[in-house]
Amino acid sequence: MRLAVLLKTVPDLVEELALDEDARTLLFDEMSYVPSEWDDQALEEALIIKEESGAEVTVIAVDTGDVDTMLFTALAKGADYAVKIVGDFDAAMSNWQKARVVADYLGRGDFDAVLSGVQAIDDVDGQLPGLVAGFLGWPHASVITEVRVAGGSHLQLRQEYAGGLVAELETVTPIVVGVQAARKPPRYASVAKVRQVAKSATIDEVEADVAEARLAGVEYVRPVAAGHAEMIEGDIDEVVDRIVAILEERNLLRRA
């Protein structure tokens, strides 16, 4: 079984987003980036499959900035190959564009399954795996919490629905899977090991052209607060009176 895992970096939300309030643009170059945590889950699931049934794991990232450390970290965790798709890309590249170049690469290989994080902080509606599947013309399943090889070219998937409902799916390969969570928390890669891998392993670089974006971001602004909380001040009697008044105003108080 040959597995591809899609990895990408996203702005680090520990820091504030760099927003130019006047130009209404995001300053992509001024933010720091970290690996998307859902992709970490996808990688972990792929590594579990590898340990269970001997799959070969290739991690793939589009070179939108510094992705080498992320790829070396994946190799340190146990991935077999790392591929960096290089071209005229930058951090502002859209998910649609990423899906396009990744699908082009995947189409030329013979992968049995592609695992990706089901979503990312810059892709909360989880388009990326669906788009990749669409470009490839492969089936796609999302919000998956378990992937198992069911013999031959079959996979068993576990999919979670709202309200605690769980579905067991069976599918033929090839397929694109959006992973919500791996069966186990992602493993740790020690700094020394990543460093060592960075010295000994290589990242395959593959050239690609970027497609013209179909949607363009017009402006980025902070959401305007629709309302705000009222701070009730004063001594205890005043506060109580005010609370009672508010409840009455909203018809929430029934007097006996």
Added chain:
Amino acid sequence: MGRDLLMALTIVMFLGTGGFFISRMAPIIGVMRLARPTDRLDNVGQRLGFMMRQVFAHQRLMRMKLSGVLHFFIFSGFVILFIDIVDAIGQVFVPGFNIGSALDFVVDLFVTLVLIGIILAVYQRAVLKPERYHGSDERDGYIILGMIALIMIGIVLHESFYPFAAPVLFHVHPRLDPWGFLGYSVAQLWIRTGLAMHPVIAEVGYILGYLLDIGMVFAFLAYLPTSKHLHIFLAVPSIFLHKTRPHGELVPPVDPDAGMAIRTVKDMNWKDVLDLFTCTECGRCQAVCPAHAAGQPLSPKMVIIELRDAVRRELAGGEPLPLAGGVVSAEELWSCTTCGACQEACPVFIEHVPKIAGLRAALLEDGEVDKSTQKVLVGWDRQGNSFNQPQRKRPAWAKGLDFTIKDARKEPVDWLWFVGDFASYDPRMQHLSRLVARLLHRAGIDFGILYEGEVNSGNDALRMGEYGLFETLAQKNLAALEKAQFNQVFTTDPHSFNALRNEYGKLGFDRPVRHYTQAFLDLIEQGRLRPEPLNLRVTYHDPCYLGRWNRVFDAPRQLLEKMGVELVEMPHHGANSFCCGAGGGRIWMEEVGMTDRPANIRMREALTLQDVNHFVVACPKDMSMFTAAVQSTGSEERMKVIDVAELLAQAVGLDEPLDRVMAE
């Protein structure tokens, strides 16, 4: 005839057991040769002096009175045993050989002491049954005591029959010497019962005594290599080879290709291997271990025994098991707070903590570490702190001050304050940091901080087995320190203090580093701060990384004295302080199998002190741990956790209200 037989037997036993002993010891030495190097032959003079104090004065063993005394008796017996061996074998090989009355007396005196020692030891094992023996090989303990007792009986027996058997066996006529008082008294018994008159009985009695004595000595020699009593041979060299590098340094510089992970016995250094075979299974380390007391699955003694047994199994041809996560479980390894109490207690100076950290490193390399800990490690790597906060917010605590702290990267300062994560980011500790800043300001100290240039010191990362991360963090700090001009480093956090003082040396840093308790004491002595007596009765908790690992015991105590504070010590204090449970990364880890928190155990210890209602700390992590402990033991009314700096602020009249956020 009888004499020829004895001579032949002695020679056969000597060659047999000697050969056997060497064949059992050779593989152990073989393993040590496979292991990694470590320099233990420097400072020979200092090593010798240390060894003498520990071996002949039992300096550390005497910390436990009963055990120390009984061990001293038995140990002295071993030294004296050599005289007896010379005496007994001399009698057989050189007819008429005599060591003289004085030595006869000494031998008998020590036979008495050893027998008393054995009775005390049996009493301790069978009646007192200290918990520390739990998990030790009790059978081995009794076998050894039994063998020693038999040797002693053998000595008296052959001595007592010697005058009656000698004419027949050796054709000499020694007189009965009252200086050998034990042999003399027993001989009187033989005379009175008439047994002495029968040459055959005397001869048999003598030979029996000789075999019990010399025969048992050889049997003992053959038994030792498979017993914990190997320490009889190994303890003295082990003590000589003790660690002389800075006490607080976890590991010497690590070969970047090899790393610090211990996966197989070859990844330990040869002294680590020697340690395993030197362990006496006395359990002193287990008795003081906070993780063990908290009901966690860790005992430093069992770690050593498990490792030793694994090496033995391997030597016997068994399949090697992975040491980390196999021989020693992951739960055991992650339970350790790296407090160092085990090393402090160990009478043969075994170094547990570097082994535990090395095994942790192997777990980390395999990615086996719980989620919350991982988050902290990743946070250090990305943001340089464990609070998941941006780096640029590091100096935010300093905003609330009515003066600006100098940026030591931009202008020269006298004191460079290395603040640390907790003091920078924890909202409760930020208040304390401002207080310390105001104290320095009041004393007129020219000081500065590194602002966003500082990251976590890496002390805990290293102790979690993340050498690479430690190095990354240290290098960032060193780059910032390089740019700064200062005369000394000032620290509030003992963990940073330890890293800067003992761990950064291997990366080339060698500037003076002081803890605030030391620095404030100086300021008072120089008259730059003038505290008024506070008239409080307090107890003080020694932080592991200030006290045990850095031997700063007096400065905080003198500081308290200068503030007119009466110190009432807890039973565990100074070098025997009891860890709060936060060290070695424990503060972020899941509490696996914990039945009682170390901090709560400690708090209950403090609560036994009469009329003491202030629990003084000198470490931000202690503040956090013990504030929680006061709450979970329901003693908010009775005990207040307070930092030394808060007391000092109060004593010098800084207008900080004392009833601060503690209960929030």
